[in-house]
Amino acid sequence: MLYVAVALRSFRRYSTYTAATLAGIFTNSVFGVIISFTYIAVWKENPTAGGYDVTDAVTFCWLAQAMIMTVAVWGGGTTDDVADRIRTGDIVIDLYRPVSFLGWYLAGDLGRSAYHLLTRGLAPTVVGALLFDLRFPDSPATYLLFLVSVALGVVVSFGIRMLVACTAFWLLDQTGVLSLAMVCAVFFSGLAVPLVLFPGWTRDLVLALPWAALVQTPIDLWLGHSTGVEAVAGLGLQATWAAVLLLGCGLVLRVADRRLVVQGG
Amino acid sequence: MSLIEVEDLSRTFVVRRRAGRVRRTTDVVHAVRDLSFDVERGEMVGYIGPNGAGKSTTIKMLTGILVPTGGRLSVAGIDPSRQRVDLTRRIGVVFGQRTTLWWDLPLRDSFDLLRRIYRVDPQRHRRNLDEFTELLDLGALLDTPVRQLSLGQRMRGDIAAALLHDPEILYLDEPTIGLDVVSKGRLREFLRRVNEERQVTLLLTTHDLQDIEQLCRRVMVIDHGSLVYDGSLAGLHARGESTRTLVVDLVDEAAPIEVPGARVTRVEGPRQWLSFPAGASAAPIVASVASGYDVADLSIQEPDIEDVIREIYSRR
Numbered sequence A: 001m002l003y004v005a006v007a008l009r010s011f012r013r014y015s016t017y018t019a020a021t022l023a024g025i026f027t028n029s030v031f032g033v034i035i036s037f038t039y040i041a042v043w044k045e046n047p048t049a050g051g052y053d054v055t056d057a058v059t060f061c062w063l064a065q066a067m068i069m070t071v072a073v074w075g076g077g078t079t080d081d082v083a084d085r086i087r088t089g090d091i092v093i094d095l096y097r098p099v100s101f102l103g104w105y106l107a108g109d110l111g112r113s114a115y116h117l118l119t120r121g122l123a124p125t126v127v128g129a130l131l132f133d134l135r136f137p138d139s140p141a142t143y144l145l146f147l148v149s150v151a152l153g154v155v156v157s158f159g160i161r162m163l164v165a166c167t168a169f170w171l172l173d174q175t176g177v178l179s180l181a182m183v184c185a186v187f188f189s190g191l192a193v194p195l196v197l198f199p200g201w202t203r204d205l206v207l208a209l210p211w212a213a214l215v216q217t218p219i220d221l222w223l224g225h226s227t228g229v230e231a232v233a234g235l236g237l238q239a240t241w242a243a244v245l246l247l248g249c250g251l252v253l254r255v256a257d258r259r260l261v262v263q264g265g
Numbered sequence B: 001m002s003l004i005e006v007e008d009l010s011r012t013f014v015v016r017r018r019a020g021r022v023r024r025t026t027d028v029v030h031a032v033r034d035l036s037f038d039v040e041r042g043e044m045v046g047y048i049g050p051n052g053a054g055k056s057t058t059i060k061m062l063t064g065i066l067v068p069t070g071g072r073l074s075v076a077g078i079d080p081s082r083q084r085v086d087l088t089r090r091i092g093v094v095f096g097q098r099t100t101l102w103w104d105l106p107l108r109d110s111f112d113l114l115r116r117i118y119r120v121d122p123q124r125h126r127r128n129l130d131e132f133t134e135l136l137d138l139g140a141l142l143d144t145p146v147r148q149l150s151l152g153q154r155m156r157g158d159i160a161a162a163l164l165h166d167p168e169i170l171y172l173d174e175p176t177i178g179l180d181v182v183s184k185g186r187l188r189e190f191l192r193r194v195n196e197e198r199q200v201t202l203l204l205t206t207h208d209l210q211d212i213e214q215l216c217r218r219v220m221v222i223d224h225g226s227l228v229y230d231g232s233l234a235g236l237h238a239r240g241e242s243t244r245t246l247v248v249d250l251v252d253e254a255a256p257i258e259v260p261g262a263r264v265t266r267v268e269g270p271r272q273w274l275s276f277p278a279g280a281s282a283a284p285i286v287a288s289v290a291s292g293y294d295v296a297d298l299s300i301q302e303p304d305i306e307d308v309i310r311e312i313y314s315r316r
Ligand SMILES: Nc1ncnc2c1ncn2[C@@H]1O[C@H](COP(=O)(O)OP(=O)(O)OP(=O)(O)O)[C@@H](O)[C@H]1O
Pocket: A263, A264, A265, B013, B014, B015, B029, B030, B031, B049, B050, B051, B052, B053, B054, B055, B056, B057, B058
């Protein structure tokens, strides 16, 4: 299958950057330690903040570190290539191939995320488990649900990143859009603070936004905070956002393609 | 029906420009205007013209990645911009300035992905790949990531890539740009073979007129979006009113030679240069010179096609 081949190639491509991977694991671990101590202090003051206990909080922190690259919270996936190729005009070559453009880059991004899950995801989690008391699911089914949720998170993240990358078709300078996208990703995914700490109605709001699918939703499955119907609803919301965003990307690409073909770029 | 049919093809671009702080003006650029030509299966056509003449724009329309603003075109019976995806399976394109290969992957992997993209039968792919690997001397490069290839190596890879799915037509937009003389020569040899043995129709743009001289029997010259010449290389010479030169080494110094049909343009000791129309035969002139003078040696200089082209460009 073409897309499997693409995913495998992408996996292999990212696996050649060993030094970057090691440096990244180190950074994630350092941040994990710092944030863990912060969370321990916070939960000492308020032991049930957001409905988490201190073990939940520290586990959340390490899993969030593991997710940064796995779901490419603020970039770093194949969508970065797309933005570059739009700028250089090489995108014409991609759009010209008799294969699905979105499918191609999504497959590549899934291959990349598989690699990052096994390295930048697994390694900091092991470090965290050695240094702190972390909570692990007790049923294999939970692990499975978690992995499905992470995969959906990657697709949602891909959709957002692809839309951001596509602004390069119209904007010469993307810095504004990129900063905005980054701030949204960091604050609304749960990476900065768990979304359960948001007060009142803002909590319901951020949990419904697509960014929650990147970090918060998978971790709540892992921690056992969403089970049964709630778990299904969480996955359903992720899947819905994934579908909506991919449709949006398809639409934007159609418009961009017409612009290239009809107006000549 | 010809393989490529182009009729009154035009393409304009609307360019918005700042004129002052707020005011904007729109200019219309006629990149290609009223172009008409046919290309038959198996032809090898050179497409030349100065910078900005409209060569790349024409190729983009022929491949379907640009919609014409006027006229009609059909490639292999297909309207390129309407049925772009159908067409991609039947043509190959090499943009000298861009690559269809993947920077981070070894050449071999790029080829394998292309095989899957175009759903080429594995055996057929193997055969093509073996042949191209040998002819383009790619063997040692197959496991090198594309980003580590030199320009010439990458170009060879790109040309192989464009041919792997057995296209009927190969468009080459400046395939020899930036290559050294040896690489250019090898590339031309390969293209000639592909054209002869696989009956692939070739249309290539270039600024290197040697590409044309060595490859193409037919040449099209475009300038300011209009076709100013379409025909044989020899015809181009005649059209440019170019001249051939007969260099005569006499036994002794002498007054300028006088023979019908040619005139002396330069004298240097016993050597004299006689110029005559490129379309005329050299035989009678050589005969009269040989019969009227004591000749030690004779040679004929062919006109330089670059001079001819320069003249055509500057006449407009
Ligand atoms: N997308 C575009 N928007 C506006 N003008 C364009 C666009 N593409 C091409 N042009 C204009 O159309 C004209 C023809 O360009 P084209 O690229 O076809 O030239 P070319 O013959 O390939 O030149 P070169 O030898 O420099 O590659 C030029 O004046 C160019 O500025």
